[in-house]
Amino acid sequence: MSLKFNSIVDPGQEVVSQIAALDGDNPFATAEYLAVRKRLGAEGCVFVLTSDGAPVAGCLAFMTRGRMNSRIEITSLPVLPDSRLFWDGLFEFCKDQGISVLSTHTFGSTETSIAELSNRVALRRRSEYRLDLTQPDLWHVLNRRHQRLIKRAIKAGLQVRGSDDGTAREMHLQLANLSLDRRRGRGEVIDSQITAADVDAFLECGAGSIVQAVIGEQVYATMLVARSENGAYAQSSGTSTEGRDLGASHFLFYEVARRMKAEGARVFNLGGASEGSVGLEQFKLGLGAERIELESAEFYMGSPLKKFATGAISLLKGLSFPI
Numbered sequence: 001m002s003l004k005f006n007s008i009v010d011p012g013q014e015v016v017s018q019i020a021a022l023d024g025d026n027p028f029a030t031a032e033y034l035a036v037r038k039r040l041g042a043e044g045c046v047f048v049l050t051s052d053g054a055p056v057a058g059c060l061a062f063m064t065r066g067r068m069n070s071r072i073e074i075t076s077l078p079v080l081p082d083s084r085l086f087w088d089g090l091f092e093f094c095k096d097q098g099i100s101v102l103s104t105h106t107f108g109s110t111e112t113s114i115a116e117l118s119n120r121v122a123l124r125r126r127s128e129y130r131l132d133l134t135q136p137d138l139w140h141v142l143n144r145r146h147q148r149l150i151k152r153a154i155k156a157g158l159q160v161r162g163s164d165d166g167t168a169r170e171m172h173l174q175l176a177n178l179s180l181d182r183r184r185g186r187g188e189v190i191d192s193q194i195t196a197a198d199v200d201a202f203l204e205c206g207a208g209s210i211v212q213a214v215i216g217e218q219v220y221a222t223m224l225v226a227r228s229e230n231g232a233y234a235q236s237s238g239t240s241t242e243g244r245d246l247g248a249s250h251f252l253f254y255e256v257a258r259r260m261k262a263e264g265a266r267v268f269n270l271g272g273a274s275e276g277s278v279g280l281e282q283f284k285l286g287l288g289a290e291r292i293e294l295e296s297a298e299f300y301m302g303s304p305l306k307k308f309a310t311g312a313i314s315l316l317k318g319l320s321f322p323i
Helices: 013-022 031-039 084-099 144-156 164-187 196-204 241-246 250-262 280-286 304-309
Strands: 003-009 045-053 055-066 070-074 101-104 120-131 159-162 210-213 218-227 231-239 267-274 290-300
Touching: 003 084, 013 031, 013 045, 013 055, 031 045, 031 055, 031 196, 045 084, 045 120, 055 164, 070 084, 144 241, 144 250, 159 250, 164 196, 164 218, 164 231, 196 210, 196 218, 196 231, 196 304, 210 250, 218 241, 218 250, 231 250, 241 250, 241 280, 250 267, 267 280
Parallel strands: 070 101, 231 267
Antiparallel strands: 003 045, 045 055, 055 070, 101 290, 120 267, 120 290, 159 210, 210 218, 218 231
């Protein structure tokens, strides 16, 4: 198989559809996600390996230009049949475009494929947790503690409600950022916030929806679910203090998994966890998910003078979306 690297700036619908078809489980390879990032100010790109003109591996990427540095972010690296060809082509594109910072992420990816090169300036190991929705019974893959907490939530009267109105968005922001603050309080390094612009972009571009665990009008847990043809991703989520006591988060994740399965999704990615996030890892494993070990990396390709002038560049600043 003779492979060729291709780069496309501002790709058309046909090209983006081809990329999405290569990984139907991945919400970060869709036209809707491209629309999200364009709305938030990035220019869309596609990097693809082709064989006889047909795409065999590829991803979306997002380019932004600043006063000191221009950046490309890849949200979700693909499985690569020829890693060297891909990285050589990618670095050549960055050189041609005057890109100084390349951020490569593995949100929704299934394996790590990040090059170890001299211009790599940061590396972060992380994990994601994929729940196989093709299993016949999602209840029996839960551990006993999760089953007990979900039963508690049901007994308390919690119900699932989907809503994208202003109140639902406001509560999502409040509870999602409250949960991030809790994680920071446990010593996790999290330098991002969930913003109204992020949430609005996902909802209004059709890339995701909000689902919440409620009793009446009271919201106890919330999740923004990103979707693709065959997959779902817990893009951001949060739980109130009262909701934690009720098992609201356990209930909501389980109910979302059941709904996604009923809609024909094959994979529900429960999101990631950084090294040392023991409690978060145990929560996601307890739902029956498989742990996938991944990496994120950043490369600096600007001049030493520019690097000095900008000071300590924001290494692995990454995306504020999939936390």
